[in-house]
Amino acid sequence: MRPTLADVATRAGVSKSLVSLVMRDEPGASPETRRRVLEAAGELGYHPDSRARLLRSGRSRLLGVVFGIQHPFHADLVTGLYTAARETGYELALSAVTAERDEAAAIASLLQDRCEALILLGPQSTAASLGGLAARMPVVVLARSVRVTDLDVVRTDDAEGLRLAVDHLVALGHSRIALIDGGRAPGAADRRRGYGAAMRRHGLTAHIEIVPGGLTEEDGAEAARSLLLGTSGPDDRPTAVTVFNDRCATGVLDVFNRLGLTGRESISVVGFDDSSLARLAHVNLTTIAQNVPEMTRQAVDRALARAHGTPDPVRAAVISPRLVIRGTTAPPPQR
Amino acid sequence: MRPTLADVATRAGVSKSLVSLVMRDEPGASPETRRRVLEAAGELGYHPDSRARLLRSGRSRLLGVVFGIQHPFHADLVTGLYTAARETGYELALSAVTAERDEAAAIASLLQDRCEALILLGPQSTAASLGGLAARMPVVVLARSVRVTDLDVVRTDDAEGLRLAVDHLVALGHSRIALIDGGRAPGAADRRRGYGAAMRRHGLTAHIEIVPGGLTEEDGAEAARSLLLGTSGPDDRPTAVTVFNDRCATGVLDVFNRLGLTGRESISVVGFDDSSLARLAHVNLTTIAQNVPEMTRQAVDRALARAHGTPDPVRAAVISPRLVIRGTTAPPPQR
DNA sequence: GTGGCGGCCTGGAACGTTCCAGGATTTGCG
DNA sequence: CGCAAATCCTGGAACGTTCCAGGCCGCCAC
Numbered sequence: 001m002r003p004t005l006a007d008v009a010t011r012a013g014v015s016k017s018l019v020s021l022v023m024r025d026e027p028g029a030s031p032e033t034r035r036r037v038l039e040a041a042g043e044l045g046y047h048p049d050s051r052a053r054l055l056r057s058g059r060s061r062l063l064g065v066v067f068g069i070q071h072p073f074h075a076d077l078v079t080g081l082y083t084a085a086r087e088t089g090y091e092l093a094l095s096a097v098t099a100e101r102d103e104a105a106a107i108a109s110l111l112q113d114r115c116e117a118l119i120l121l122g123p124q125s126t127a128a129s130l131g132g133l134a135a136r137m138p139v140v141v142l143a144r145s146v147r148v149t150d151l152d153v154v155r156t157d158d159a160e161g162l163r164l165a166v167d168h169l170v171a172l173g174h175s176r177i178a179l180i181d182g183g184r185a186p187g188a189a190d191r192r193r194g195y196g197a198a199m200r201r202h203g204l205t206a207h208i209e210i211v212p213g214g215l216t217e218e219d220g221a222e223a224a225r226s227l228l229l230g231t232s233g234p235d236d237r238p239t240a241v242t243v244f245n246d247r248c249a250t251g252v253l254d255v256f257n258r259l260g261l262t263g264r265e266s267i268s269v270v271g272f273d274d275s276s277l278a279r280l281a282h283v284n285l286t287t288i289a290q291n292v293p294e295m296t297r298q299a300v301d302r303a304l305a306r307a308h309g310t311p312d313p314v315r316a317a318v319i320s321p322r323l324v325i326r327g328t329t330a331p332p333p334q335r
Numbered sequence: 336m337r338p339t340l341a342d343v344a345t346r347a348g349v350s351k352s353l354v355s356l357v358m359r360d361e362p363g364a365s366p367e368t369r370r371r372v373l374e375a376a377g378e379l380g381y382h383p384d385s386r387a388r389l390l391r392s393g394r395s396r397l398l399g400v401v402f403g404i405q406h407p408f409h410a411d412l413v414t415g416l417y418t419a420a421r422e423t424g425y426e427l428a429l430s431a432v433t434a435e436r437d438e439a440a441a442i443a444s445l446l447q448d449r450c451e452a453l454i455l456l457g458p459q460s461t462a463a464s465l466g467g468l469a470a471r472m473p474v475v476v477l478a479r480s481v482r483v484t485d486l487d488v489v490r491t492d493d494a495e496g497l498r499l500a501v502d503h504l505v506a507l508g509h510s511r512i513a514l515i516d517g518g519r520a521p522g523a524a525d526r527r528r529g530y531g532a533a534m535r536r537h538g539l540t541a542h543i544e545i546v547p548g549g550l551t552e553e554d555g556a557e558a559a560r561s562l563l564l565g566t567s568g569p570d571d572r573p574t575a576v577t578v579f580n581d582r583c584a585t586g587v588l589d590v591f592n593r594l595g596l597t598g599r600e601s602i603s604v605v606g607f608d609d610s611s612l613a614r615l616a617h618v619n620l621t622t623i624a625q626n627v628p629e630m631t632r633q634a635v636d637r638a639l640a641r642a643h644g645t646p647d648p649v650r651a652a653v654i655s656p657r658l659v660i661r662g663t664t665a666p667p668p669q670r
Numbered sequence: 671g672t673g674g675c676g677g678c679c680t681g682g683a684a685c686g687t688t689c690c691a692g693g694a695t696t697t698g699c700g
Numbered sequence: 701c702g703c704a705a706a707t708c709c710t711g712g713a714a715c716g717t718t719c720c721a722g723g724c725c726g727c728c729a730c
Contacts, residue, residue, distance in 0.1 A: 002449070004715090004716055004717085005716065005717065006716080014679075014680090015679070015680045015681075016680090016681090016716090016717085016718095017679080017680065017681075017682095017718085017719085018678085018679060018680075020717070020718060020719090021679090024718085027677095028677080028678065028679080029678070029679080030677080030678065030679095033678085033679085045471055047443075047446045047447055048447060048716085048717075049390070049447070049449055049715090049716055049717070050447040050448055050449075050717095051386045051387075051389050051390045051395070051448070051449060051715090051716080051717085052386075052390050052685090052715070052716035052717040052718090053716080053717050053718075054386050054685095054717085055384070055386045055387050055390055055685050055686065055687085055715090055716080055717070055718095056684075056685050056716080056717045056718045056719080057685085057717080057718055057719085058685075058718095060386075069410045069413055069414060070407075070410050070414075070611065072405075072407075075404045075405050078404055078431060078433070079404060079405075079431075079433040079434060079435065079436075082431065082433055082435065082436050083433075083435050083436075086436075091444060093428075094429035094430070094431060095429070096413060096414075096417065096429060098413070098414040098417055098418075099414060100414065100417065100418050101414075101417050101418075101421075109426060111382055112382060112383065112384075112385040113385055113386070114337075114384060114385070114386060136380065216615070217612075217615050217617065217618070218615045218616060218617065221615070221616065221617035251615075251617060254589070254592070254617055254618070255617060257589070257592045257593050258592050258617075260595055276405065277552075280551070280552050280553045280556070280586075281553060281556065282552065282553065282556035282586060282589055282590060282593075283552070283589070339685090339686055339687085340686065340687065341686080349709075349710090350709070350710045350711075351686090351687085351688095351710090351711090352688085352689085352709075352710060352711075352712095353708085353709060353710075355687070355688060355689090356688095356709090359688085362707095363707080363708065363709080364708070364709080365707085365708065365709090368708080368709085383686085383687075384685090384686055384687070385687095386685090386686080386687085387685070387686035387687040387688090387715090388686080388687050388688075389687085389715095390685090390686080390687070390688095390715050390716065390717085391686080391687045391688045391689080391714075391715050392687080392688055392689085392715085393688090393715070
């Protein structure tokens with residue numbers, strides 16, 4: 001049986017209450033007893049039982065997080081959430097969405113844990129069901145835009161991201177710039193809009209070309225092939241392409257490399273996310289970086305504010321992304 | 336305030352105990368009252384408080400899982416664990432290791448949750464500290480071999496995996512087969528051993544070549560470059576390479592593709608893990624598949640057996656891997 | 671001296687559940 | 701018809717914490 005407060009108390013020769021004080025680092029115990037209590041706890045290998053602790057204190061100091069375990073960018077976000085939460089003294093309760101465990105199941109399992117708030121990473125649920133959830137407890141949606149009241153949204157300014165990408169490519173001298181799209185993925189619609197607007201602003205309306213893509217390497221590879229398919233040669237193709245996300249962009253790059261598109265045939269590629277993937281030296285992908293530390297900090301802050309009954313009056317935080325120039329973009333080849 | 340058992344009880348005009356029975360689906364209530372209770376619970380939006388429930392019942396029905404959030408293969412394992420756990424009626428409590436949150440912190444946070452057992456994915460801790468942990472609670476180590484009593488180990492037969500890889504390459508006609516190594520990573524030592532043994536068995540002792548590598552794409556890319564560096568041409572190189580894991584192998588492939596190593600210069604590549612990465616059509620990596628469903632099922636079963644005081648007498652489950660032939664291996668080019 | 675105050679400590683009542691012992695009421699059966 | 705068994709239900713004691721109301725002591729100021 002695991003040791004309890006009472007065991008530590010008898011061992012140290014004090015009362016349960018005092019041990020409780022010491023474990024929580026609260027004032028009210030002399031340095032000497034404090035030392036004795038900690039020693040006893042150590043010897044017994046005592047760890048406070050969070051269940052009992054939370055049951056009694058009413059507040060769980062727990063933040064529920066729903067994320068997609070196969071999604072590398074979610075890994076970056078969870079990493080950020082952990083550090084943001086640590087500063088506030090809250091713990092994270094993770095619940096993963098997998099191929100065989102849907103979002104509803106992931107959320108349901110957190111509901112039993114009495115989290116004080118829920119942070120959902122790029123959720124797929126309908127606006128209606130998110131609304132229903134938000135009516136029952138504080139909810140923050142991260143990395144997806146959703147028009148529902150009673151919940152906070154923290155997301156990147158996707159349109160601006162694509163403006164940055166297009167501006168960069170135009171500045172390098174490109175005009176035939178295609179977009180490989182994310183379909184129904186969170187943020188995809190905004191990125192399409194941003195792409196179209198930026199192209200038009202540069203007077204490149206005629207060169208707008210949107211290729212269906214997706215979130216995975218696979219989708220990127222397919223899109224890259226369909227981009228080249230049926231073109232008669234380098235003159236008949238975009239000289240640059242901006243891609244829905246880094247993962248998809250590596251698929252695109254892979255196809256380009258395999259086909260040996262270098263020199264006169266080379267095509268610039270811009271990704272999105274600045275995931276750890278993009279930073280790898282051999283990939284070295286120019287990309288639009290989402291501001292993960294800022295996003296995760298805001299998500300945690302807003303979740304807690306809502307939990308404490310003082311929600312931020314501005315429901316959506318739209319964070320500016322930033323362009324990271326690496327090796328996959330260059331001036332268009334002379335043809 | 337969230338409704339409690341007592342609220343439901345008064346609303347339905349019965350005792351707390353009765354409501355408790357009904358909520359747990361236990362016999363002992365008439366169909367009619369059962370209906371009334373469920374109705375009352377529904378109207379109030381009642382959800383049982385798992386904390387109180389677990390506190391009282393002593394058993395948490397919770398399995399702690401420590402995993403590396405940046406590690407794609409761990410994502411596959413967690414997915415398997417979820418489904419394995421569901422069949423047993425247990426829930427998973429996830430705790431991630433991130434760049435800024437080490438394994439000790441991940442474990443400590445689970446200790447507070449009174450999990451009935453801990454499953455550690457490829458842990459980095461020393462054998463000694465694992466032993467200390469195992470003395471205090473049931474522990475299963477997954478995907479790493481560790482010589483410690485009082486804990487279960489579930490792992491792939493790494494040596495056999497490399498034997499499969501080498502046999503396959505030899506059958507194709509290769510003799511100059513190099514290994515790109517995983518260094519100190521879990522399983523790496525066994526894979527080195529298996530590689531050496533298989534090469535010797537085929538009389539290829541002279542061709543044994545071990546290149547330092549690692550777990551990431553980056554490590555793979557570097558190893559690939561160093562493999563080619565200083566060789567005078569195709570005749571001076573291995574014709575095949577077997578790589579520590581899929582992630583590292585994609586780095587290797589990437590460099591090979593970029594350098595345009597095709598036809599007469601092409602080099603076969605075998606990965607390890609059969610992660611979702613390898614299955615992508617454009618990567619199409621020949622690899623050694625770890626049997627994830629079997630490993631995760633065993634891990635959960637052994638964790639529970641240990642938790643219930645009936646540990647499997649055989650402390651280590653060594654699962655056979657299987658060769659998955661895809662597109663990155665072929666007979667050596669005629670030179 | 672005595673009152674008061676601050677620092678240190680204790681006892682016991684919650685928190686929301688489960689579990690146990692037993693109280694009614696009905697049913698079964700000789 | 702009576703007694704046992706079965707069925708349905710209730711009350712209250714746990715589980716391991718936190719929190720509140722106090723108790724004891726020594727010290728200082730008047």
